[in-house]
Amino acid sequence: MGERDTARTRLRAALRADDPWSAPHALKTDRPDRLAEAAEELYRSDTDRAAFGRYLTRFLGTLGDPGDAVLLRLFAEPVFPADxxxxxxxxxVARGxxxxxxxxxAYADHTPPSDGKEARTGHPPAPELVDAMGLSGDLSFAPRLGALLSDPAAPRGRAALALGRLGAREWTAPIAGRLSEAIGLxxxxxxxxxxxxxxxAAVPHLLRRLAESDEERVYDVHHALVRLTGRDPLLPERPSRTEHAAAVRAVWADGRTExxxxxxxxxxxxxxxxARFSVDGGAGRIRVAFDPPSPGSSWPRWDRSLTFDRKPLYRVGSSCGTCELGLTLLDWPDEEATRIAARMRGRLAALDRLDTALFLEWSPxxxxLETGHYHALLLDLPLERVTEPARSWWYRRVATRAxxxxxxxxxxxxxxxxxxxxAHFQLTTPVPGGRVPRTYGAVLPSQPPEALDPTTVARHAAALAAGERPAAVVLGWIDDRYVEARHEERWLVGAVLDGHHRLTAYAAAGLPARVLFLARAEGGAEGLEEVAAAYGCRA
Structure with missing residues (x-):
């Protein structure tokens, strides 16, 4: 039996299982070659497509470039039914x-909209077609997309995002001018x-809109003003919605944008x-920020990433309270991020207490950091270096819930x-004594582990053996979840700003790692208190 026959046989068997949506998972281990070709062959069979068409389409979306090529070939053929x-x-579209x-x-001219009605002149296109126009890079779609902004029956939000993806700036003013009509998503x-x-050019419109916006819409306008002007003024810590809206209007009231x-x-x-401190007008070079909206999603703001100079380092996922927290490495920051963190290094060699002079020295x-209010905790964290996925809390918490x-x-x-x-560092055990049954901890690197210098690690190991306790600097947060509305789960999460060699030496020596932990004060206060009580430096 050839490779294609083997792949086709195994794929068809997986699709005939009790749950055909599990086909990709069933084939993840010992995946046969030429799966994309096998999926295409099954899809072209009227019998197999009738039985498994939707499953095959989703499966192709999991196969990377080979699956993408098949999706494009199949879509280009008008012989397949409209559905x-x-x-x-x-x-x-979901694949971007x-x-x-x-x-x-051609598709728009011959395919009915998603509501199943017959295609007719003037009927707004389906949301997936609007998204595809925005991804096409073809500005000739802009007039058609712009016309949808005033059509209450059209997917207006998706049309605006499509224009944004195209960079069709002639539609900046029309989009901004219709903010007063738009509600919700x-x-x-x-x-x-x-x-x-x-x-x-959107900024004057947004400033006017801010004065008119109700409390629920102030956040959106403020977020856009910060992104477009680079000005990020300090707001009160944990205000009510009314207080937040009033504070936002006040900081932009004079129209100043520089x-x-x-x-x-x-x-x-x-x-x-x-210690506690606030950063006003922060450069935001190191921050957790929203990702650009995912094509095909109805949520304009959902996933977030930890970014260095706007370059995503880790995908953090959404803030959905019932979703599972998960981080995914995306890329490494430029060397400038390392140089920024290294400017803190002088006092870290023997840091056993925090003082005012330290923070004044580190002010630049x-x-x-991003504008906001911060806690600084000097901790001794019992960390281990984990290199095997099965040993990580990211997987072990799943087994515990099961x-x-x-x-x-x-x-x-x-x-x-x-x-x-x-590979990263994690707490050797969940945080003891907390209200939540389990508080896990993970500290992830901001530079490739293979870039570490063994000589430097050895030098820190010798210092530890001599009784010294050099500190690392970690930027992090407390993340509280109620997974699937059944499991209360808390995470202490951080990324190393400076001290990769030191943490590696601590983990190898089996000693608690001295860490200066910087965390936003706008959330997670209870968790930070518990972490400080359990691991606060007692030197």
Whole structure:
């Protein structure tokens, strides 16, 4: 039996299982070659397509470049029924594929909209077609997309995002001018579209809109103003919605959009191991930021990433309270991020208490953070270096939940499915004494582990053996989840700003690692208190 026959046989068997949606998972281990070709062959069979068409389309969307090529070939053939082509287009859009403009025009002329009605002149295109136009890179679609902004029956938010993806700046003013009409997710989509445009011409419209916006819409407008102007003024810590709206209007009331010098304010050193400070007008070079909206999604703001100079380092996922937290390595920052962090290094060689002079010395570096209120905790964290996915808390928490639920199916997940993609440090045990049953901890690198210098690690190991306790600097946060509305779960998560060699030496020596942990104060106060109580430096 040849490779293609083997792949086709195994794929058909997986699709005939009790749950055909599990076909990709069933083939993850010992995956046969030429799966994309096998899926295409089955799809072209009328019998197999009738039985498994939707499953095959979704499966192709999991196969990377080979699957993408098949999706494009199949969609280009008008012989398939309208429902099948619509499903192919939706999957291609979700993959972010660029389809030829002529192909999209032909599809629009001969395919009914998603509501199943007959195609007719003037009927708004289906959302997936709107998304595909925005991904096409063809500005000739802009007039058609722009016309949808005023059509209440059209997917107006998706049209605005499509114009933003095209960079069609002639539509900046029309999008901004219709913010007063947009509500809910459409309002968010309009402001995100303006962010995608990156057009300063939107700023006067947004300032006027801010004065008129109700409390629910102020966040969207403020977020767009910050992104378009670079000015990120400090707001009150954990305000009510009314207080937040009033504060936002106040900081933009004078119409000033130029960035003010960064200031580190409100410094309070409560003890030798804890401090608080605020960053006003922060450069935001190191921050957790929203990703551009995913094509095909109805949520304009959903996934987030930890970024260095706007370059995503780790995908953090959404803030959905019932979703599972997971981090995924995306890329490494430029060397400039390392140089920024290294400016803190002088006092870290023997850091056993926090003081005002320390933060004054570090003010230029702290100003590189995002505007906000911060806690600084000096901790001794019992960390281990984990290199095997099955040993990581990212997978072990899944196994723990499965045991609590008596659900053996969770063990079908591969440990690699929950792995962040890189060896990292983690707490040796969950944080003790907390209200939440389990608080896990993970500290992830911001530079490739293979770039570490063994000589430097050995030097730190010798210092530890001599009783020294050099500190690393970690930027992080507390993340609280109620997974599937059944499992309360808390995470202490951080990324190393400086001290990769030191943490490696600590883990190898089996000693608690001295860590200066910087965390936003806007959330997770209870978790930070528990971490400080369990691991606060007692030197």
């Amino acid at each position: 099948d082509r619509r499903d192919l287009l939706r999957t291609a 594929l660029r389809l030829p403009a002529e192909l999209l025009r 459409d309002h968010t989509a309009f402001t995100v579209a303006l962010e995608l445009m990156g057009d300063p 960035r003010a010098p960064v200031a580190v304010r409100n410094l309070v050193v409560g003890s030798g191991t804890r 570096v702290l100003g590189e 045991e609590e639920d008596g659900d053996d199916s969770a063990y079908d997940d591969r440990p690699e499915d929950h792995w962040p993609g890189i």
